[in-house]
Amino acid sequence: MPDSVLAIEGVAKSFGANQVLANVGFSISKGEIVGLLGPNGCGKSTLLNLISGVFPADAGILAFQGENMTGQSMDQIARRGLVRTFQLPSMPRRMTVAELLHGAAARGAGFGSLFRRDASEMAEIDGLLDELALSHVRHLPAASLSGGQKKLLSIALALRASPRMICLDEPTAGVHPNLRHHMVGLLRRINASGITLLIVEHDMHFIRELCSRCVVMDRGAVIADCKPSELTSNEQVVEAYLGNARQKRAMA
Incomplete structure (x- = not known):
């Protein structure tokens, strides 16, 4: 096809x-x-x-x-x-939702990129959190989310790729x-x-x-x-x- x-x-x-x-x-x-x-x-x-x-x-x-x-x-x-x-x-216990989303994009981009957070990237993460109704949990440990929220977060992680x-x-x-x-x-x-x-x-x-x-x-x-x-x-x-x-x- x-x-x-x-x-x-x-x-x-x-x-x-x-x-x-x-x-x-x-x-x-x-x-x-x-x-x-x-x-x-x-x-x-x-x-x-x-x-x-x-x-x-x-x-x-x-x-x-x-x-x-x-x-x-x-x-x-x-x-x-x-x-x-x-x-x-x-989900990891020691990373917040926002940190996990940042790390998803930094993966494979070099160790130093884990510590660089430019405005465009943070705007993208904020947009994803808003779209998936997860903004209110952005600073919570990812492992502490409910089952449904973890599924939404896993979709966000997929989109970051x-x-x-x-x-x-x-x-x-x-x-x-x-x-x-x-x-x-x-x-x-x-x-x-x-x-x-x-x-x-x-x-x-x-x-x-x-x-x-x-x-x-x-x-x-x-x-x-x-x-x-x-x-x-x-x-x-x-x-x-x-x-x-x-x-x-x-x-x-």
């Missing part, structure tokens, strides 16, 4: 005798918001770990912006513009409904700025609000690639992900 940002072909991964992924393949175009769905244990998190370089694939090709990134480290992939968040983000694509691992899990509504608007604005999004998520209502397309996995393979509105009419998806007729009606 000419405008493909991420292309996955024939990807497989096993842990010992347990094959978690088998011949997985799909692509994501520039500017898309794609939901990656499936029941627990279907391979979503493993695939996200392969895409982001947490560990390597056993077979297949992972290409970002037309270049093969198979086998590259997480840092190498991030420097190319593909970054991710984690379902349970871990000037990404072309962000992969988000269950951004609404454990998040208060009011914050969830804010996150929908935030991710739409991030996408409107030109950043492609891949979102691993269980909240179907969140996916319907945000995504134009869904890739559904089951037992380590892709079983559907469709619009969110088509999920409940796909019998494979209903059986694998929604479970039964009662759940199907609830998600309609």
Whole structure:
């Protein structure tokens, strides 16, 4: 696909005798918001770990912006513009929110840059904190934030890397409904700025609000690639992900 940002072909991964992924393949175009769905244990998190370089694939090709990134480290992939968040983000106890955001950009720019804070950088950090409704916690230790605030901070850290694509691992899990509504608007604005999004998520209502397309996995393979509105009419998806007729009606 000419405008493909991420292309996955024939990807497989096993842990010992347990094959978690088998011949997985799909692509994501520039500017898309794609939901990656499936029941627990279907391979979503493993695939996200392969895409982001947490560990390597056993077979297949992972290409970002037309270049093969198979086998590259997480840092190498991030420097190319593909970054991710984690379902349970871990934050340092001895750094404030603002210090952590400053350090995120200084990383890789030389030791001395950790101590240089020019006006433009501080304005960027202030803007991020305002956008993510975190200004009131800027001087608190990052580890002291609530679970939802940590997820917002992890998005801010991803944005500090000037990404072309962000992969988000269950951004609404454990998040208060009011914050969830804010996150929908935030991710739409991030996408409107030109950043492609891949979102691993269980909240179907969140996916319907945000995504134009869904890739559904089951037992380590892709079983559907469709619009969110088509999920409940796909019998494979209903059986694998929604479970039964009662759940199907609830998600309609």
